[in-house]
Amino acid sequence: MKAMLLSAPSQLSSGDINDAVAGDGETLVRVTHSGVCGTDLKIYNGGIPVDYPRVMGHEMIGEIAAGADAGTRVIVDPIVFCGQCEDCRTGQENLCTNGFLLGRDKDGGFSDFMAVPADAAVALPDNISNECAPLIQVMTTCVHAQERAPIASGEAVVVIGLGVSGQLHIQLAKARGAYPVIGITGSPVRREMAQQYGADYTLAASDSVGDEVRKLTAGRGADLVIECAGAASTLAQSIDIARPGGRILLFGIYTFEKAELPFYQLYYKELTVINSRAATRENFQTCIDLVSSGQIDLESMISHVLPLADLEKAITMLDERDDHRMKVILDHT
Ligand SMILES: [Zn+2]
Numbered sequence: 001m002k003a004m005l006l007s008a009p010s011q012l013s014s015g016d017i018n019d020a021v022a023g024d025g026e027t028l029v030r031v032t033h034s035g036v037c038g039t040d041l042k043i044y045n046g047g048i049p050v051d052y053p054r055v056m057g058h059e060m061i062g063e064i065a066a067g068a069d070a071g072t073r074v075i076v077d078p079i080v081f082c083g084q085c086e087d088c089r090t091g092q093e094n095l096c097t098n099g100f101l102l103g104r105d106k107d108g109g110f111s112d113f114m115a116v117p118a119d120a121a122v123a124l125p126d127n128i129s130n131e132c133a134p135l136i137q138v139m140t141t142c143v144h145a146q147e148r149a150p151i152a153s154g155e156a157v158v159v160i161g162l163g164v165s166g167q168l169h170i171q172l173a174k175a176r177g178a179y180p181v182i183g184i185t186g187s188p189v190r191r192e193m194a195q196q197y198g199a200d201y202t203l204a205a206s207d208s209v210g211d212e213v214r215k216l217t218a219g220r221g222a223d224l225v226i227e228c229a230g231a232a233s234t235l236a237q238s239i240d241i242a243r244p245g246g247r248i249l250l251f252g253i254y255t256f257e258k259a260e261l262p263f264y265q266l267y268y269k270e271l272t273v274i275n276s277r278a279a280t281r282e283n284f285q286t287c288i289d290l291v292s293s294g295q296i297d298l299e300s301m302i303s304h305v306l307p308l309a310d311l312e313k314a315i316t317m318l319d320e321r322d323d324h325r326m327k328v329i330l331d332h333t
C-alpha cells in the first residue's frame, strides 16, 4: 500500500510499504482524510526524534475496511494505551507509561490503510464533514484541558494565542457560558476570527494587556487564563492577567528549560497552575456531540484541503507565517 514515508529529517516521499493487517482486537481502517499539525512539523524537521522510516499523521478519519462494520465512517484516537496500568484504570489513559502515539512512536495516518485497536475507531455521524472531522482530534485536547480547569458560567476567560487551538478554546469557553471571553494575539486577522467565534473582546498583544483585561473585568483580572502561545513571555503575562486566586491553564507546549517569570506574583495572587496533556478516549464522544449538535463550528476553521501527495507542501506551510492559514487537511481519496 502507499504511504508517505519520512526516511530522515526533511526526507519525505511517497512509497510502498507492507499492507496494514488487522491483528487480534484490531480494526482495519481505510484512511480518507487527515490533518497536519505542529507536531508533524517538529517530527519532519527532526525536532521530535523518531525511528525511520516513519509514517507520520495522528489526526485521521476513514472507513472501516473489513468485517461487520465495513463502511462505517470513523475517527481514530491516535493514543494507544495498555488499559491495565494504574493510570489507565483511573481514567488517565493519556498518561499511560506503556502507551504510545500513532504517527510518532508507530506508523500513523498518512497512508492508505492502518490497523488500529478496535475501540480506537470512534463512529462519526453523517452531519460532520470529511474535511473537518480530523480536527476533532485537536478539539479533544482542548476539551480535555478545559475539563481540567472547569469554567463556571459568567467567569472571565482570557485566551492567549489564537491559532486553531486558541480559536477552539474561545468557542468552548463561550459554550460553557464564560463572560467575558477575551482573545489576545498580535494578528488582526485572528482577532477578527476570534470575534466571529464569539470572543466578547480581543486585544492586541502588548505589555499592557494585564491592565486592559482588568479594565474589562471590573478591576479583577481573569478567572482563567488559557495560554496557547507556548512562550515564556506569554506565560509571564498570564500571571499578570489572572485575578488573585485565579487559574492558569498551560495549553502551549513549553520546551524551554529556563525562563524569567514573576514568581512572587504567582505566589502572592495564590494562582493555580494547571497542565494538560493530550486527551482521553471519552473526550472523542464529547467533541463529536458538540460538533454534531452545532455548538462548535469546525467547518470554517479549514483553510486548505490538499491531496495527500502534497504532504511536504502542507507541512512546510506550517513553518511560514500566514495569518489566514488555519487548519490544513489532506484528502487521501
Ligand atoms: Zn496534531
Ligand SMILES: [Zn+2]
Residues within 6 Å of the ligand: 081, 082, 083, 084, 085, 086, 087, 088, 093, 096, 097, 098, 099
Ligand atoms: Zn496503561
